[in-house]
Amino acid sequence: MKKFPRTLAVLKVLCYNEDMEKFLTDLHTHTTFSHDGKNTPIEMLEGAREKGIAFYGVNEHFDYDYDLSLLSEAERRALKNGDEGEYFHTLRHLQEDYGGVMNVAVGAEFGYSEKEEVQGRYASTYEKYRPDYVINSVHGQDGKDYARYTFTQDKTKTYGEYLRLVRRSLDAPYPYDIVGHVGYIVRYAPFADARLSLAEFGERIDDILLTIVFKGKILEVNTAIAEGTLPTKELVKRYFELGGRKVSYGSDAHKRERIGDKREEATAMLREIGFTCLTVPFRGEHIEVKL
Numbered sequence: 192m193k194k195f196p197r198t199l200a201v202l203k204v205l206c207y208n209e210d211m212e213k214f215l216t217d218l219h220t221h222t223t224f225s226h227d228g229k230n231t232p233i234e235m236l237e238g239a240r241e242k243g244i245a246f247y248g249v250n251e252h253f254d255y256d257y258d259l260s261l262l263s264e265a266e267r268r269a270l271k272n273g274d275e276g277e278y279f280h281t282l283r284h285l286q287e288d289y290g291g292v293m294n295v296a297v298g299a300e301f302g303y304s305e306k307e308e309v310q311g312r313y314a315s316t317y318e319k320y321r322p323d324y325v326i327n328s329v330h331g332q333d334g335k336d337y338a339r340y341t342f343t344q345d346k347t348k349t350y351g352e353y354l355r356l357v358r359r360s361l362d363a364p365y366p367y368d369i370v371g372h373v374g375y376i377v378r379y380a381p382f383a384d385a386r387l388s389l390a391e392f393g394e395r396i397d398d399i400l401l402t403i404v405f406k407g408k409i410l411e412v413n414t415a416i417a418e419g420t421l422p423t424k425e426l427v428k429r430y431f432e433l434g435g436r437k438v439s440y441g442s443d444a445h446k447r448e449r450i451g452d453k454r455e456e457a458t459a460m461l462r463e464i465g466f467t468c469l470t471v472p473f474r475g476e477h478i479e480v481k482l
């Protein structure tokens with residue numbers, strides 16, 4: 192029997208215990224409530240349990256940032272997320288069912304938009320459902336995800352605008368804990384050298400990382416990219432140099448097989464940089480878990 196702390200109260204006491212078995216976390220996952228999720232909540236939770244995850248976060252997409260009027264009927268259907276009320280209802284029940292087996296956090300991923308009415312909707316959703324944690328992510332601009340975006344400008348302008356949006360998202364007028372996948376645009380940008388580097392964008396990147404430090408937010412290390420992590424090791428290292436100590440690991444799994452994917456790689460990178468803890472957000476508290 193594995194010695195996982197089963198409740199948060201116990202977790203807070205045990206997370207510094209040297210003898211404790213590695214406390215595995217995954218704080219960025221989706222289910223079929225998200226338009227792009229492939230497995231049901233139960234399938235995902237069972238997958239997490241089998242992999243020995245002790246703290247598992249589900250954060251469905253709330254894509255109020257997409258402007259559906261720009262899309263065809265078929266695209267609109269493909270992008271439709273599940274019912275919010277049903278999501279929280281179902282996951283809250285599962286959270287209880289898994290009590291004593293695995294810590295399940297019921298979260299939300301809010302796709303940032305500069306539009307005030309969109310921000311207002313996120314604020315109301317937060318008030319209504321009180322997610323256990325929120326990931327604040329920039330997925331696109333002008334109402335479109337970068338996956339469907341037509342890039343018309345050069346790299347300097349394109350990434351400059353992306354970084355401006357990420358910086359703005361940090362001032363979002365609703366509570367959030369984690370800054371999701373900084374550098375997401377590189378997955379879709381059409382540039383021969385798509386890297387988002389300090390050499391080219393150092394000033395804007397520093398502004399973002401320092402703001403995360405000052406606001407006490409958590410920088411996510413997301414492994415849903417072919418090579419390395421989002422953000423890159425270079426940026427995570429810079430965050431550490433600037434005083435950032437709060438990091439989380441997220442697989443961004445949309446299917447069962449990817450739960451915990453490249454976790455070892457990500458945590459080894461973090462240890463190499465100098466981090467000693469991962470930070471787990473839960474209902475406004477940030478709990479440190481030994482790396």
Ligand SMILES: [Zn+2]
Nearest residue numbers: 300328371372
């Ligand atoms: Zn995302």
Ligand SMILES: [Zn+2]
Nearest residue numbers: 219221300443
């Ligand atoms: Zn996600």
